[in-house]
Amino acid sequence: MLAESSNKYVTFSKNVFIPVTNVCRNDCAYCGFKARHLRDAYLLDEAEVLKFLRGARHRGATEALFTLGEKPELSREFPQYKDWLKELGYSSTLEYLRALCELAVREGLLPHTNAGVLSYEELRYLRDVNASMGLMLETVARVRAHERSPGKRPELRLRTIGDAGKLRIPFTTGILVGIGEAFSDIIASLEAIKRLHEKYGHIQEVIIQPFLPKPNTPMCNETSPSIELMKRVVVTARRILPKDVAIQIPPNLVPLERLKEFLELGASDLGGISEVTLDYINPEAAWPSENELEAAVKPFLLRERLPIYPRFVRRGWYGERLSTLIERYSDEEGFKRRDVNCNSNSG
Numbered sequence: 001m002l003a004e005s006s007n008k009y010v011t012f013s014k015n016v017f018i019p020v021t022n023v024c025r026n027d028c029a030y031c032g033f034k035a036r037h038l039r040d041a042y043l044l045d046e047a048e049v050l051k052f053l054r055g056a057r058h059r060g061a062t063e064a065l066f067t068l069g070e071k072p073e074l075s076r077e078f079p080q081y082k083d084w085l086k087e088l089g090y091s092s093t094l095e096y097l098r099a100l101c102e103l104a105v106r107e108g109l110l111p112h113t114n115a116g117v118l119s120y121e122e123l124r125y126l127r128d129v130n131a132s133m134g135l136m137l138e139t140v141a142r143v144r145a146h147e148r149s150p151g152k153r154p155e156l157r158l159r160t161i162g163d164a165g166k167l168r169i170p171f172t173t174g175i176l177v178g179i180g181e182a183f184s185d186i187i188a189s190l191e192a193i194k195r196l197h198e199k200y201g202h203i204q205e206v207i208i209q210p211f212l213p214k215p216n217t218p219m220c221n222e223t224s225p226s227i228e229l230m231k232r233v234v235v236t237a238r239r240i241l242p243k244d245v246a247i248q249i250p251p252n253l254v255p256l257e258r259l260k261e262f263l264e265l266g267a268s269d270l271g272g273i274s275e276v277t278l279d280y281i282n283p284e285a286a287w288p289s290e291n292e293l294e295a296a297v298k299p300f301l302l303r304e305r306l307p308i309y310p311r312f313v314r315r316g317w318y319g320e321r322l323s324t325l326i327e328r329y330s331d332e333e334g335f336k337r338r339d340v341n342c343n344s345n346s347g
């Protein structure tokens, strides 16, 4: 049996990126996602989310990626957020998120939620309606870019990642390269992830994400890390991380013609790509199509996976609520079945 992080396959999932709200209690100096003016702030309602879900299902996606600002109820800039939530009939973001995950499952999609720092209880509350969950560690360093972001304290993020391990939640994390950290911090961040994985065995992939400057942000004039630095980080990550943890390179954030160089160094996953929505965190960076990816990674073979990695499918790290979908969509190795019809809504 092939290990999914072996270099034979390069994996990806088909998702729909649902930016539930851009209200966030943090204020990271590089962030172009968070609302900075009331006129730009939003909270998607269920009808809007349903439109995303149905569009994605129609195009064969299996993953509903729910991304949102962290603890929006604690935003000092937009106290109105709580009223918006109340108007939708919910008393907390978490309760609303759970309802959206349930909606996604009813529509035939497997949720993957990335809601920022969560407590053990909050993770447990969302666990049975998520095929996997995620939280970028970003860095264990105290960087200036995070000085206005209480949720970016590394110990809080490591605690959430560890709690997910205690709960046996297949988990995605990653580092953000080029936000003011030293190379020794990159090593320390990867080693921290490695320690948690050695303890709990729950990390499915580590994203190596380059910082990209966004207009109208305090870091708009900073430069992105070079390709050479990104390659050095991939080599270092492959050396530090256990072999069963995949290294992900987002294919819309590096030049497509250079993608293969990262694969040759040990990256083996391309994350979620969407045919129906933007990457709302990096809206200027369009996702390549599946055909473009297939051509770019040759001679590596592109293989579709679910938001839950094959070995967690094989081990049964999912609850009953998701079992019908996961078992219908996965093959005997735990990858996405090639012959399954994700367009029909029969379950």
Ligand code: SF4
Residues within 6 Å of the ligand: 024, 025, 026, 027, 028, 031, 032, 033, 034, 068, 069, 070, 116, 149, 151
């Ligand atoms: S936590 Fe995320 S959404 Fe919030 S400001 Fe930072 S990068 Fe932006």
